Amino acid sequence: MNKPLILVVEDDSTVRNLIATTLKSNDYRYITAPNGASAIAAATTQQPDIVFLDLGLPDLDGVEIIRRIRTWSQMPIIVISARSEDADKVSALDAGADDYLTKPFSVTELLARLRVAQRRISSAAVMTGEALFHNGNLTIDYGAGCAFLSGEALKLTPTEYKLLCLLAKDVGKVLTHTYLTDKIWGSSWESDMASLRVHMATLRKKIEKDSDTQYIQTHIGIGYRMLKVE
Numbered sequence: 470m471n472k473p474l475i476l477v478v479e480d481d482s483t484v485r486n487l488i489a490t491t492l493k494s495n496d497y498r499y500i501t502a503p504n505g506a507s508a509i510a511a512a513t514t515q516q517p518d519i520v521f522l523d524l525g526l527p528d529l530d531g532v533e534i535i536r537r538i539r540t541w542s543q544m545p546i547i548v549i550s551a552r553s554e555d556a557d558k559v560s561a562l563d564a565g566a567d568d569y570l571t572k573p574f575s576v577t578e579l580l581a582r583l584r585v586a587q588r589r590i591s592s593a594a595v596m597t598g599e600a601l602f603h604n605g606n607l608t609i610d611y612g613a614g615c616a617f618l619s620g621e622a623l624k625l626t627p628t629e630y631k632l633l634c635l636l637a638k639d640v641g642k643v644l645t646h647t648y649l650t651d652k653i654w655g656s657s658w659e660s661d662m663a664s665l666r667v668h669m670a671t672l673r674k675k676i677e678k679d680s681d682t683q684y685i686q687t688h689i690g691i692g693y694r695m696l697k698v699e
């Protein structure tokens with residue numbers, strides 16, 4: 470795959486330059502936008518492959534930018550926000566962002582998130598219309614409604630299977646607690662959140678049991694992500 474084109478949206482020039490320098494020295498192509506209006510314009514005309522989006526912009530709300538981009542594109546959006554803004558991250562993810570970086574972040578973290586997004590693009594291209602989902606030793610047979618680990622059928626409850634399919638459908642993307650409970654139970658009460666934790670724990674025990682492979686990543690206070698295993 471060619472190096473993707475990255476759009477960096479950030480009004481703080483220090484952070485913007487840090488990201489730009491990192492991308493440049495790692496051979497990525499990039500464009501920058503210092504505010505929401507120019508971000509929308511760049512996203513429309515230049516069609517970037519991945520977007521880094523600061524949530525706190527002078528003119529437009531970052532969540533609003535995500536909503537607008539999502540009306541025409543599924544390009545991975547990685548939100549950049551301050552540590553104290555967990556609620557904002559959740560709104561951003563629910564509006565369709567894929568992932569988040571918390572300020573201050575390291576260059577290593579930035580590049581790691583970028584790789585996750587790139588894997589997400591390539592797996593999305595492969596998986597369109599597929600009847601089978603493969604990730605490491607994990608296979609989901611959507612037609613048969615069952616999942617396998619290293620070729621052995623997993624004994625999943627209907628809720629665990631549903632959870633697994635939701636995570637697999639958006640592999641690489643962080644899914645919020647609200648999104649998951651809403652998809653499974655149609656609601657997101659405190660009791661649903663508790664049930665989600667229980668079902669997730671039992672699911673993880675089954676798919677991560679006798680290997681060192683981690684398929685599901687917990688984001689405390691935010692949600693869960695299925696990692697794309699090499």
Ligand code: CA
Pocket residue numbers: 479480481523524525526
């Ligand atoms: Ca800002």
